[in-house]
Amino acid sequence: MLPSQFLRERRPEIYSDTADRTDYELDRAVFDHHLETLTRRNQTHDFEIFCRKLCERAICPNLRAQTGPDGGGDSKADGESFPVADELSDIFFEGEANSGRERWGFAFSAKGEWKRKIREDVDGLIKTSRSYDRIICVTSQYIKSKERAALEDELSQSTGVPITIHDRTWVIDQVLDHGRKDLAYNYLGVGKEITDESKLGPTDYSRLQQLEEIERDLARAASGPGIGRDHVLDALVAAKLSRGMEKPRLETDGRFDRAIRLADKHGNLHQRVEARYERIWTAVWWYDDFAFLDDEFDPIEALASEASHARTLGFLVNLGQLLFTAVLHGHAGREAIQLDKRIARIAKLLTPMSEDGERPNNQLEADAALLHIEMNWAAMSRDADALTAIWRGYADIIDRAKGLGEFDAERVANLIEAAEAVAGDDPAYEELIDKLADFVTEREGESQGALLLLRRAKKLELTRHFEMIRLLSKAVLHLTKKEHSHSLEDALSYLAIAYRSAGLSFAARATCILAISTMLIEVEEGDRLPLRFGVLLKIWISLSLDLRHYPDIAVALPLLRGLVAGLPYSDEARAQFGKQIEEFEISAGSQILNLSDDELARLAEWPDVLEQNEVFLVRTALLYALGYEDVLRGDGSIPEAETPESVAQMFSVMLSQPIGSQRPENSPILNETSKTQRFTTRILGMTVDVRTLGSDNGILVAEMLLSSLEAFLATAIEHRIMPHTEHFTIEVSEDDTCEQPTFSIDRDRMVGSLQWPTSLPPTRFSEQAVIRDLWPSVAAQLLDATCIVPDTENVLTALTREERAIDRMTIATTSPNSYHRIFSRHLTRASDLVETECRPYPLRTRPKIERIDIEGLVAKQSGKSRDELREREPRGESHREYGIRTVIDLHLWDAANWRGAGFLGNEEGYPPFYALLFEDEAAATKIFERWRERIGPYDEKDLIRLSIIRRIPNVDRYHYSIQISANPDRTEMESGRIVAFTARSLVTEATSDRNLDTFLAMYRQFGAYYLIPAIWNNGMDEPRFLTNVPILKRALNIYEAADLTDQHIELMAVRQAQGR
Structure with missing residues (x-):
């Protein structure tokens, strides 16, 4: 059975569904006689029009007619090409591609004295001085090949212009053998049109509409903005539509040639290979032309050998399948078609990709392609054991494909189903089909659920960005499949916007870069770049400004x-x-x-x-x-x-401008090599500052670290998790001796240390299991060290199981590899941007x-107040709009065990000492050392708020409460930011007011005091005052409990003293 018959039976939908076609009946002898007797019927002028139309299709689409009493007119030419722009000539699919750049002259004649007439026509064309690059003469007479060649050489040498002569043989061949009988019928009136039962099928009708629209688009582009990369795909689609409608081979081949031409000029390597592959595939499955496969295989192989993606080499694998088909069905000999050599070369190209574990999707594609080749060898040799091993190999491919979204599982599934013919009743094949069924069911079920989540998220207002993050991150996990790539792009784009709305710029940037990379992967494989790509770039730029x-x-x-x-x-x-x-x-x-x-x-x-x-x-x-x-x-x-x-x-x-006056969280990111780099974010109001050297590893780890933390804690605000420290620093250092990354926290200093192996790029796929486990470990340790988590077990269960926060981290840490897919580098430095x-x-x-004061000017001009100008749509809670103000290092205070306060006079002329009494000297000393590191020896800005609250209702009148907290930042409070405070308070059970009054009198005398630690634990008769770490303060808040309102943080101390 011929290939065209075989495929038509198996896949009739890709062939024409028109039952009867408009056709023309024209016998060769009748046409020959008609051309012989043209002058007798006075059809000289009709023949010239016919020749011009024929040459427009066969030689030169940009051909215009000349006018005159009997053809040629004053210009002495029956036809002449007109120059067109390359963009226009590029879209021609009939005629010769270079005819748009040159001026060609045409002469047509039906006279019997053809030699004299051709000499006269050529002489007349040369005398016009129109500088023709080529002259083409067409005659209705027969000319012997030897005579024609001799005359062409003679005239070409004498005129200096290439001369081509076409005789009746060429005319008959072009009309009868190349599907142009309509020209003979319409312009010479010879033949018969068969139209009575012609009916265009519904599929062909749709194809025709698409084809006409594409041709119009190409024409508009060629005459307007120009042909570009997107039109490469259009040209290939047009060729495939022409193929599906079973238009004349010459027309379809012409469209494929155009697609190849545009791919070479505007497309990438994948598109260049694909256009040639489709041309060859069409030749075999529509026209049974194995000779064309043999002729064109080596050139497409040479081109595809430059590919770095197994999917591009997949075209060669499919053509290899055709080589096997040619041999198995007797269409070509094994040696003649070079089966063994060519298949071996394909396998050699795939092998390095199969061994590259750093590109898992590409590796799996290569492994699947190699199995395809092995299956063909096994089928040819009828080796049942080898086929059994191959079915098990495909089972392994399916297992590995479960975590790889870019892998084209549908293609492999189709191949496995098609292999039934050679599998027979092999139990291994039956097991493979069962596994495939489960895989497809699970994959499709997950995808449908993900699409539901995506639709739900799109309907939400942006103020509900936390819910969007929950829904979209789950959707992304199950849309990372090639068949849902466009939905994945949507989900990632919305997720990036949701992260940004929540004030999480590093996670948003990582997600945005992944979305851009996903779009470009599709473009690499021949898809057109969607218009929404511009919107995605705007999001990226906005995030770049944020950071x-x-x-x-x-x-x-x-x-x-x-x-x-x-x-x-x-x-x-x-x-x-x-x-x-x-x-x-x-x-x-x-x-x-x-x-x-x-x-x-x-x-x-x-x-x-x-x-x-x-x-x-x-x-x-x-x-x-x-x-x-x-x-x-x-x-x-x-x-x-x-x-x-x-x-x-x-x-x-x-x-x-407003953006310039905003207080940035971070210093500028420049990716310098010579200096320590700082990457800063605000999570739950807590500043997280990552410091690293400027190596590639250091910068990438810092970005991944902050992206993962933001992703993990994105929704933590709604779980009422609250930090108890303002600032947390993570120092990233590279170590030549360690084999795996390690993370630890010094809780006394609130500093984390991430040691990274110098030899471990964070983008290395083979180490991703270890690296992926690191990020949740860092997040868990940071959460434990810095935050108060209510109902810890339920909150952590909600984050990790219900919200899949760990999977959110995985998505957010792919950005370096995604960035590499876009720019062929993992990060950009200034040196990458200059020549x-x-x-x-x-x-x-x-x-x-x-x-x-732009806001004031706008308010004055608009007649509105500043508050009215500031009114805006509610935005929802943002991590950047939260703040934490604390001077309490929770871990140190717990270790120090604060017991009370004491007073001590100083040398004459100096303010008194106010001592906080602790049990543990080391922890107490660290508390004050950290205060002095942060504030200095003089609390000039009154960052430490020390309050004494007296006369607390229902408490002994001499007892008073002492409270230590941070003072609020006035500008921060006025900005509308939600600020949380941590405080420590305890009740001093004094028996009289004498000691406190004595201290207050000395304080009022000097207007200042020294805040110091003192140690008083069991076994000590009196405190030991540590005067070596003093902090000079001027502010002291003294309140009567009755004077406090809800606006006073000291009210917390009163309630605590009262046991509430």
């Missing part, structure tokens, strides 16, 4: 600008994108103008980086802030007409830029 991540800004802004120029956005959308790009640059410039001197000095080499990446407005702001107005005027960035006053006004407006060495611009004297 002050300048390498990301320098990469993403030009990428967005190029994308807008390249994708078919409407004029309105382009204008909107342009405005948003300018706003992004203004925002980045505002941030730079607000940098501290130290931060600004770190950007000394960035003006050249920004210039080479065409981020000009940000460069202008940076150079101005660094003190280089002269450079800006010298290169024209500031026009001569601008006065110093107008320039200062412009930068005042930029400086005063020449950067000139440094050391910080000069900074220009004084006046800050403008």
Whole structure:
């Protein structure tokens, strides 16, 4: 059975469903006689029109007719090509592809004296001085090959122009053998049209609509914005539609040739290989042309050998299947078609990918492809044992595919089903089918549930970002399958937005980069880049501004600008994108103008980086802030007409933008190699600061660490988890001696230490099991050391089991590998963004830029108050809008065991001592040492709030309560941020007021006191005062309990004293 018959029976849906076709009946002898007698019927002019139409299809689509009394007109040409742009000639699928760049002249004749007529036509065309690049003559007469060749050579040499002569044999061949009988019927009136029972099938009707729309789109693109990468896919789809409709082979082949041409010019390697593969696949399964497979195999193999993805080599594997088919069914000899050599070369290309464990999806694709080849050898040799081993191999493939979303499981499933013909009743194959059924059921069931979660999340208001994070992170886990890649892109995009709304920028960035990578993977495999890609890039840029991540800004802004120029956005959308790009640059410039001197000095080499990446407005702001107005005027960035006053006004407006005045959590991220890098976030109001050296490992670990912590604790606000420390530092260091990462916490200092093996890249796939286990361990230790967790067991169960918070961490820590898929590097440094060495611009004297009260100006102009301007839609709770204020190191206070307070006079002329009495000297000393590290020996800003509350109802009148807490930050309280405080209080059971009054009298005399620790434990008759770690304070809060209101934090101490 021929391949076309076999496949038509198995898959009729890919062939034409038109039952009867419009056709033309034309006998060769009849057509030959008609051409012989043209002049007798006075059809000379009809023949010229026919020849022009024929040449338009066979030789030159861009052919225009000449006018005159008897053809040719005054130009002496019956037809002439007109030059067209490459973009237009690229979309031709009929004729010769290079005809758009040259001027060709055409002469048509039905005269019997063909030789004299051709000489006259050529002479006339040359005398026009139109500089033809080629002349083509078509005659209705027969010409012997030897005579035709001799005349072509003679005329070509004498004129210096290539001359081509086509005779009646060529005309008959082009009409009868290449499906162009309609031209003979319509323009010469010869033949018969058969149309009575023609009926276009529903599938063909749909194909025709799609084909016509694609051809219109290609024509519009060629004559408008130009042919680009997206049109590579359009051209291939058009060819496949033509194939499915079973249009004449010449037309379908022409469309495939066009697809190959566009892929070579605008596409990636995968698209270039795919276009050629489809051309060969069509030749075999539609036209039974194994000779074409044999001829074209080596060229496509040479091209595909450059591929780094097994999926691209999969095209060769499929063509290898055709080689096996040709041999097995007697269409070609084994040696003649080079079966053994070619299959061995395919396997050799796949083997390195099969051995590369760092790319698990690619490895599995390669393993599946190698099994496919082995299955063909086993089937050819009828080796039942080998087939049994292959079925077990496929079972292993299915097991490994469960955790790999990019793996094309559907293709393998189809192949396994199709293998039934060679499997027979092998029990191993039956077990494989059972396993496959379970796999498909589980995969589809998970996916349907995930799609339900995605639909639910899309309906939620953004204020419910915590619920969105719960739903979307679960959805993402079950959409990481190739068949649901577009839904995965949606889920990741919404998840990134939800994280950002919750104030978790590192997790949002990681998720956004994963979404971008997912889209580009589809593009690599021939899909078109969706318009929503621009929206995703805007999210990334917004996050880069949130983080002050300048390498990301320098990469993403030009990428967005190029994308807008390249994708078919409407004029309105382009204008909107342009405005948003300018706003992004203004925002980045505002941030730079607000940098501290130290931060600004770190950007000394960035003006050249920004210039080479065409981020000009940000460069202008940076150079101005660094003190280089002269450079800006010298290169024209500031026009001569601008006065110093107008320039200062412009930068005042930029400086005063709201984004510039926001208090950033982190220092600028520059990914420097020579300095310690800091990455900072705020989780539950607690500042988490990661410090690392500038190595690739250090930077990537810091990003992954903060992304994982943000993801794990994203919804912790709703579980009422509260930190009891303001600031937690994690120091990342690389160690040549350790084999695995280790994490520990010094609770006395509230500092974590993450030791990372120098030889372990955090992106190495083979170590991901160990690395994945590390992040939950870090989160658990941090949670235990820094937070108060109500109902600990139930909360942790909810986070880990119900919300799948650990899986959220896995998603958030994939960003380095995702980043590599986009840029072929795991992170970007300034050196990656420039082609020449950067000139440094050391910080000069900074220009004084006046800050403008923009909010006040807008309020005045609009007639609204500031509060009205600040009104906005509710945003929901954000980790960045929480704060924690504490001076209590919980672990140290627990260890020190605070017992009370004491007073001690000082040397004459010095303030008295106020002592906090502890049992444990070491812990007490550390409490005060940490205070002095943070505050200094003088609490000038009154960060430690010491309060004495007297006359507490229902408590002995001489007893009083002492409370230690942090003082609130007034600006923080006014900003609307939710601030939590930790405090310690206890009741001093005095028997009189004498000691307290004596101390208060000395305090009022000096207006100050020294706060010190003292040790008093069992066995001691009196306290021992530690005067070596004093903190001088001026503020002391003394209250009567009756004077306290709900606005006083001291009310907590009263309630505690009363046992409430």
